[in-house]
Structure formats: structure tokens, C-alpha cells
Amino acid sequence: MSESLDLEPPPRLWHMSATCRFEVPMPLSSAEIASALAAIVGADAVISDTSKMSAWLNEPRKRFHKTAAAVVTPPSVEALQAVVRWANANRIGLIPQGGNTGLVGAQVPLFGTEVIVSLARLDRMRSVDTAAGVMTAEAGVILENAHKSAEAQGAMFPLWLASQGSARIGGVLSSNAGGVNVLAYGNARELTMGVEAVLADGRLYQGLNALKKDNTGYDLKDLLVGAEGTLGIITAATLKIFPLPEDHETALVNVASPEAALEVFQLMRQRLGSRLNAFELIPHIGLDFQLRHGMLDADPTASPSPGTR
Numbered sequence: 001m002s003e004s005l006d007l008e009p010p011p012r013l014w015h016m017s018a019t020c021r022f023e024v025p026m027p028l029s030s031a032e033i034a035s036a037l038a039a040i041v042g043a044d045a046v047i048s049d050t051s052k053m054s055a056w057l058n059e060p061r062k063r064f065h066k067t068a069a070a071v072v073t074p075p076s077v078e079a080l081q082a083v084v085r086w087a088n089a090n091r092i093g094l095i096p097q098g099g100n101t102g103l104v105g106a107q108v109p110l111f112g113t114e115v116i117v118s119l120a121r122l123d124r125m126r127s128v129d130t131a132a133g134v135m136t137a138e139a140g141v142i143l144e145n146a147h148k149s150a151e152a153q154g155a156m157f158p159l160w161l162a163s164q165g166s167a168r169i170g171g172v173l174s175s176n177a178g179g180v181n182v183l184a185y186g187n188a189r190e191l192t193m194g195v196e197a198v199l200a201d202g203r204l205y206q207g208l209n210a211l212k213k214d215n216t217g218y219d220l221k222d223l224l225v226g227a228e229g230t231l232g233i234i235t236a237a238t239l240k241i242f243p244l245p246e247d248h249e250t251a252l253v254n255v256a257s258p259e260a261a262l263e264v265f266q267l268m269r270q271r272l273g274s275r276l277n278a279f280e281l282i283p284h285i286g287l288d289f290q291l292r293h294g295m296l297d298a299d300p301t302a303s304p305s306p307g308t309r
């Protein structure tokens with residue numbers, strides 16, 4: 001079923017003499033979308049009952065309240081490509097979703113007619129190569145599991161954030177997440193060497209570069225990282241890993257003002273150089289929240305002891 005749309009050419013923008021004619025498919029109902037998706041990826045990979053979608057629809061702060069036409073969980077890259085190809089042909093909006101921990105609502109529907117594409121089933125660690133300092137993780141790998149895979153080989157992936165038990169590699173890259181070690185290692189973009197992604201027409205962009213000294217061509221991975229799914233759906237990435245440090249020290253220092261914190265920061269940087277890998281200014285209100293909700297037993301700033309670990 002299709003209807004056509006006649007558009008006049010834009011005035012004097014290009015030298016066009018003919019009228020443009022686009023074929024626009026008739027909008028599909030949610031039931032039609034769900035059954036088309038089930039035919040592509042199998043019924044067990046499609047959730048169409050709204051009452052069963054809450055885990056995908058409710059973002060952490062519950063600020064956005066739209067439903068979805070369906071949730072689909074493709075079991076393979078090929079299945080995802082087929083879903084994207086079909087959605088493109090039928091003009092169905094897709095919202096990629098990883099761990100659903102994003103705080104700006106970009107992983108949930110805006111109109112309620114889109115399909116949420118969960119990457120949760122693409123959760124394989126493809127390789128960890130400590131000699132090359134690279135690991136390859138699929139988009140659905142939970143960040144904490146990526147940490148564990150690196151650590152099992154005596155390496156570390158230095159991107160830590162409070163949502164790491166749920167956030168997934170595809171979401172972390174797509175939001176160019178930072179976390180507590182940005183100071184030393186940069187945001188997700190700086191830790192990414194290459195990306196594999198399904199483009200809007202279903203083609204697979206194979207950019208899993210693992211070569212550090214690569215100066216060829218355009219850096220498409222830098223466009224895909226931080227694009228929040230607008231340029232493609234990330235299916236896997238090559239990520240930088242580093243040798244695990246033998247030891248580390250953490251100090252909690254009470255300061256009277258942000259200016260005083262800056263002085264401490266500069267002093268630490270002078271003394272420690274690149275060994276300083278995290279520095280966070282924590283306002284007391286953050287500790288107050290944790291005390292009030294039982295996440296801390298005692299106020300750690302109440303009786304400061306130098307060298308607190």
C-alpha cells in the first residue's frame with residue numbers, strides 16, 4: 001500500500017525542472033509492525049504487549065512517558081540489518097537502546113510510534129588482545145563485563161561510571177560517555193579505535209580498526225561515537241585497553257571552596273603528572289543524599305584523617 005506525495009522543487013536552489021515524486025508507504029499499525037518484525041527475527045525477539053515493555057520504556061528519571069510500537073531484540077548482526085532494511089523501506093522510526101541508563105531520554109520513543117531496538121542480545125566479547133592493547137566487544141556487552149574481560153587478561157578498560165552494571169558498550173559509545181577517569185584517558189571517543197555499525201539502509205559499516213598508527217582516510221568512527229544512533233546502530237567496537245596498574249591510592253580531601261579544590265588539583269598534577277587519573281569535586285549535598293538514603297553509614301568528611309583510603 002502506498003500513496004504518493006507531490007512536492008514542488010525548491011525555488012532557485014537547484015536547476016530542477018521536474019516535480020519530485022516520492023513514494024510514501026501508508027503508516028502501519030502497531031500490530032502490523034509487530035507481525036512484520038516477528039516474520040523477520042522470530043516472534044521470541046519481539047515484544048508487542050505494552051504492559052510488558054516497561055523495562056525499555058522507563059528511563060532512569062521517568063521523565064518521558066511514551067509507548068513504542070514494539071520492542072525488538074535482534075539475536076545477530078544479520079537480523080539487525082534485516083530489521084533496519086525493513087524499517088527504512090516502511091519509514092518506521094527506530095530507537096537503539098543499550099542499558100537504558102541514559103539521563104536525557106534519547107533511548108526511549110519521542111512520538112510513541114517508533115520501534116525500540118534493544119542491543120542486549122549482541123553481548124559477546126569477541127577478543128581481548130593485550131599485546132595490541134585492544135579488545136573487541138559487541139554493542140550489548142555490559143560495561144562492567146567488559147571490565148572483567150579485560151581484567152581477566154591483566155588489562156583494564158579505563159571507563160568507569162556509576163551505571164556500569166547496566167550500561168552497554170553501544171550506549172556508552174553513542175553517548176560518548178565520560179565517567180571518573182576522563183582526566184587521564186578521555187571520553188569514550190578517545191578510547192575507541194574502531195566501530196562496526198548498521199547504517200540506515202541496512203548496510204554494515206565494517207570499521208573495526210585495531211591499528212593504533214592508522215592515518216588513512218576519514219575517521220568515520222569519530223562521527224558514529226557520540227551520534228546517539230542518528231547515523232547508524234553500533235554493533236561492535238574495538239576499544240583501547242591498558243596494563244592493570246599494580247596499585248592505586250585514593251584520597252578524600254575536605255576543601256572549603258571550588259577554588260581551593262583547584263589549588264589541590266594543580267598541586268597533585270605537578271607532583272604526580274600522568275599518574276593522577278581521577279579528580280572529582282563532590283558537593284556535600286551528594287553525601288547528604290547518600291546518608292539520608294542509607295547508602296553511607298557515616299559522613300566521611302566529619303572527621304577527616306589524612307591519607308583516608
Ligand SMILES: Cc1cc2nc3c(=O)[nH]c(=O)nc-3n(C[C@H](O)[C@H](O)[C@H](O)COP(=O)(O)OP(=O)(O)OC[C@H]3O[C@@H](n4cnc5c(N)ncnc54)[C@H](O)[C@@H]3O)c2cc1C
Pocket residue numbers: 060095096097098099100101102103106107119139160161162163166167168169170171172173174175176177178179180228229230232233234235
Ligand atoms: C547512575 C548513573 C551514572 C552515570 N554517570 C555518568 C558519567 O559519569 N558520565 C557520563 O558520561 N554518563 C553518565 N551516565 C549517563 C550515561 O550516558 C549512560 O549511563 C551510558 O553511557 C549509556 O549507556 P546505555 O547502554 O545505558 O545507553 P542507553 O541509555 O540505552 O542509550 C543512550 C543513547 O545511545 C543510543 N544507543 C544505545 N545503544 C546504541 C547502539 N548500539 N548504537 C547506536 N546508538 C545507541 C540510544 O539511542 C541513546 O541515544 C550515568 C547514568 C546513570 C544512571
